[in-house]
Amino acid sequence: MRHAEEVTFGGGGLDRAEDLRRHPEQLAELPVTTLLLWRGKPLMRDGALHVVEGPGFPDLGHPVLIGRRGEAALFARDVSALAVEGADDAVGAFRDPSRQHHPDLPEGCEFVELRQAMVALSPLEAEIAATAKGVLEWHRTHGYCTNCGAATQPGKAGWMRGCAGCGRMHFPRTDPVVIMLITRGNRVLLGRSPAWPEGFFSCLAGFMEPGETLEAAVRRETWEETGIRVGPVRYLASQPWPFPGSLMLGAQGEAVTDDIEIDPEEIAEAIWLEREELLDVFAGTHSWITPAREGAIAHFLLQNWLADRLD
Incomplete structure (x- = not known):
């Protein structure tokens, strides 16, 4: 992209x-x-x-x-x-x-x-x-060694914590998260987390698991949350997201099914929106949906999809 x-x-x-x-x-x-x-x-x-x-x-x-x-x-x-x-x-x-x-x-x-x-x-x-x-x-959140439990101390100008108990060095880590622009023709799939306000919808997202590719994570998370099956997947862009420590990996996935069946433990609502309706959302004229937070990669991906600038 x-x-x-x-x-x-x-x-x-x-x-x-x-x-x-x-x-x-x-x-x-x-x-x-x-x-x-x-x-x-x-x-x-x-x-x-x-x-x-x-x-x-x-x-x-x-x-x-x-x-x-x-x-x-x-x-x-x-x-x-x-x-x-x-x-x-x-x-x-x-x-x-x-x-x-x-x-x-x-x-x-x-x-x-x-x-x-x-x-x-x-x-x-x-x-x-x-x-x-x-x-x-x-x-x-990392004041103690995960190997032996002893207290750790900062080193390398704050980019390491060393354990005096077992000698292990710990370095900052980020958690990879897939965030996906799931489309099917002229429609896009959006979801609302249970913790979000009513009417606030964004792209689906989820943490990657050990041994999993980005493409597999996109398909798995979309299926788990909405029951939608996804075919081709391509990487688009990434964003550090320090809330508290994630790396958002933006991807586009092409849905191959339509019927939504949410997992209420994962997501509160999911909807398909036509491109024209999403334009109303971004213009602030939609009757009940508010757009993804400006500055977040979800907003960025949706905005570029609307402008046909994903390439």
């Missing part, structure tokens, strides 16, 4: 500076800048990421090298322990419009939910934010 890297979080060109992870003496010679994240929400100001000079709140979290930005080393730091202003019940919700601030930060700086802000960011800023959120979440 020629437009694949136009997807949000893709094509930013971040210099990840892997060489500096292995050479702390060189890293120590560079000026330091830091992106702060509170409960996974990056610090923003005037619609852009706000990076602070220096280490930020050095007593909180452990800095993770995100890469080089200009002549400086850019780190990310988890400051979730900060007592911020503006924390409420909306934090962590499906749609989180809340914004938090701290009096020690410059005026106008706020912690913003990345899914709310992602389409406003430049490709580089989006890649930086996704990387920071993903790797900090990995640290939060």
